[in-house]
Amino acid sequence: MVGFDMMSEQESGALAARYHEVRERIELAARKAGRQPGSVSLVAVSKTHPAESVEVVAGEGQVVFGESYVQEALSKQECLSHLGLEWHFIGHLQSKKARDVVGRFALIHGVDNIKLAQNLQNRMAMLPVTSTGGDLSVQDILIQVNIGREPQKSGVAIEDLFSFAEDVIKLPQLRLRGLMCMPPFHCIGELASPYFAHLRELKEQVERHLGMALPHLSMGMSQDFEQAIAEGATLVRVGTDIFGERPA
Template sequence: MTEVGDRLVETQAAKRLAQVKERIARACAICGRDPATVTLVAVSKLHDVTEVAAMAACGQRIFGESYIQEALPKMEAAPAGLVWHFIGHLQRNKAKLAVGRFALIHTVDNLELAGILQKKTEASGLTQDICLQVNVAGETQKSGIDPEHLPELAEAVAAMGALRVTGLMVIPPVFDDPEGARPAFARLRGLRDELAARLGLPLPVLSMGMSGDLEVAVMEGATHVRVGTDLFGPRQR
């Protein structure tokens, strides 16, 4: 890319980042929250490293990836000092590769996957932060633990010494009206509160909300919003 092209990409990135941050700030103002309590995860999956670098040059530091085979080379080529989250379905045969590379894995939803992560994390002498993904609407095409079985999974994972359960994650059903997602977000918050009391753990993270519904998610207590399209534009592939 030419120097002029680089500047154009960075200018577009700065505009998009400012717009998303303003949306978060407005949502926080409505519900009386401090915008600093909402972490913006820039979803860079299927976008190349030059776009990540442009967004990083504008001050964004936390990026989310969904595919191990895409993420790891991108992370190596990206500017230093960035923080990476894994937000996609984590295949069991790739789980070991995620340990120690991502500050937070948002999508643990079964005991077998947790066991693989625990074994690798323990062997590496690390502690891995995770969220438990919950399928609050029972959608068969989506990953996530059923709410009914969440306490059992959470108790088992919390007992694993190398994994630290930090909270819950949800991908709600898709609605034309963002308000349609509100019940899913409220349900996740309630499940988190119940689970925190049951486990005696703070569980500070509520990973919920994307480009189309981040305001509703913030008003329902989201601590991490995962925004891709409104930051990077349509995916390139």
């Protein structure tokens, strides 16, 4: 289990201040783009940071947290179950781990192959319709797109996106909610903007192709979330600017 480390009052105060600064930056970026601040949700990326840090940020009003490592995430969920948080799985998910995540995360951001999608569907079919977590009849997911066409990076190839989306919506217990991307590592700030714009265009094309609305674009991290908001992000995944550098 991920336990609680000792955090000083000064450390807690600095963490809270960084969180509120990020919230202010999100609001400013949204207004600058002519959008309502409420149209952008912050996913506070807490991976590798202790449960106590999550509790501090939750105490400041944050509800949605993102994790990338299954066992770490499940441990934090157990530790912090009393807080009623919403958890998103944002990392690369192996097909064999599908059994560990279904029904435990409000949104899985990184579905990028049909084997994983089918495993999620099969595991969902094994769950009871209701539990203490509420309705478990569907698992909300995003399709991760390899927006930079990088051979070493996860994500559905752009040319395969339409057919993959068609396959996903045939799985009755998965609910497609949008697209996610990570621009090339060296493209930060304004250099990431063309990739974010491209993902927005792809979402619009997929919506027309499928004849259904997709409410979410998950894009933008600490180094470029303002640019992502300008291009239509509805979910920004911010870790370092809130929690600080990851522990070694």
